[in-house]
Amino acid sequence: MPAASARPSASHGQSLRDRLPAFPWDKLEPYKKTAAAHPDGIVDLSVGTPVDPVPELVQKALMDAADSPGYPTVWGTLALRDAITGWLERRLGARDVTHHHVLPVVGSKELVAWLPTQLGLGPGDKVAYPRLAYPTYEVGARLARADYEVYDDPRELDPSGLKLLWLNSPSNPTGRVLSKEDLAGIVSWAREHGVLLVSDECYLELGWDADPVSVLHPDVNEGSYDGVVAVHSLSKRSNLAGYRAAFIAGDPTVLGPLLEIRKHGGMMTPAPTQAAAVAALGDDEHVRVQRERYAARREALRGALLGHGFRIEHSEASLYLWATRDESCWDTVSHLAGLGILVAPGDFYGEAGDRFVRVALTATDERVRAAVARL
Incomplete structure (x- = not known):
């Protein structure tokens, strides 16, 4: 009698899907159709995907590295690790950063979604994240079958069973920035209770009415990276969302095992992307230019929304x-x-956002002008 097939059953696939929430953006489709029917076309301010050109020096670096027939390394090239450590010290004020303090990842969303699993978390372990937050923090906990909860101030959490604490400053969706004093207090609390603190800082170079500070700054972490990891991305500050270029930095005792796990999993940033990231991290001018673009769009949209009867928080x-x-x-x-304008509903980011919308600044100048005129 032949052996039973080991192929996963349909019910097994269903159980995997049951661990995930409904994909929120599907709910927006009918409104996208309405907005697209506007005579002057849609102004899409929902997703937040970059629309401006990739900087020329980054494109050139990518093209120069196009002949990359061999496998890239998970830890990245020496040039990439040098670029990351240099940027951390130059831009964030981090000190004594070595190659063992950094690890490239294949875009930050991949890292957020799989970090609890790669840390070995599971049932009975707890992941905490802000009450209003990027939905992938919850997805990551669900994929690992870990428990999860939201907070207003993480220092009010019950630390028993808490293994991973997500911070997000500047916040997606609210744009809120945690003060240096709050960050230092939270780092101290997490260390006191043996909780790994991971700070999502992907918007750190886009401060407008505040100057965001990293958990890697010595004023926050007292000169030690113990129990602290920061997540950074080139998607927004360098218009590289299509390149999937990001990295984490911090405690080597956390990053070392993650490097080994990611080697086994084949989680390698493509070699041309690594070369592009080196160019992007080494140049501050294109970031300044892009900030100016976003600042002008922000001012225009903010004024139009206020004039249309909106209130803006954070x-x-x-x-x-x-x-x-x-x-x-x-x-x-x-x-x-x-009015032909598509925005993201606030409840995508938690129940506390059910009376807010998130309006992205990532549209061309022409489309922003169209939105302002309609408002």
């Missing part, structure tokens, strides 16, 4: 305006869709 940094008309977020989405 939004002191990042690529979004966190706006409300003190009504259901879906009523606001519908209202703006009728």
